[in-house]
Amino acid sequence: MTTHLPLNIHSLPKTLPQEGSICIELAEGIPIFRASEKVHTRIEILLEKEKKSLLNPEEAKELNEYEELDDYLSLVNRLVRNIYLNQN
Numbered sequence: 001m002t003t004h005l006p007l008n009i010h011s012l013p014k015t016l017p018q019e020g021s022i023c024i025e026l027a028e029g030i031p032i033f034r035a036s037e038k039v040h041t042r043i044e045i046l047l048e049k050e051k052k053s054l055l056n057p058e059e060a061k062e063l064n065e066y067e068e069l070d071d072y073l074s075l076v077n078r079l080v081r082n083i084y085l086n087q088n
Contacts, residue, residue, distance in 0.1 A: 009072055013065040015042055022073070030084045033073050039066070 021039050025032045035043070046063040049055045055063065 009065075009068050011065060012069065013042075013062045015062060016066075016069075030081055032077050032080075035066075035070065035073065042066070 017036070017038055020036050023034050023036050025034060043063070043066050046055065046059055046066070049059060050063060
């Protein structure tokens with residue numbers, strides 16, 4: 001079975017930690033990939049600045065890159081879940 005991912009990530013945020021940026025949790029025996037607390041904290045800071053219209057262009061780009069990463073992780077989680085569900 002070949003699966004083509006329709007989502008391409010063009011770059012990762014410069015502030016994304018090289019280690020500890022993604023954590024894996026189990027949900028009903030299925031691995032789920034999530035951004036770490038450190039990443040969530042950075043995203044919350046950027047979202048708060050965005051809400052107050054205080055984001056500079058670099059921060060806006062960074063927030064957009066985090067959103068792309070979140071979309072990608074969501075896609076990976078759906079694919080992994082479908083694989084596990086189709087095996088049973």
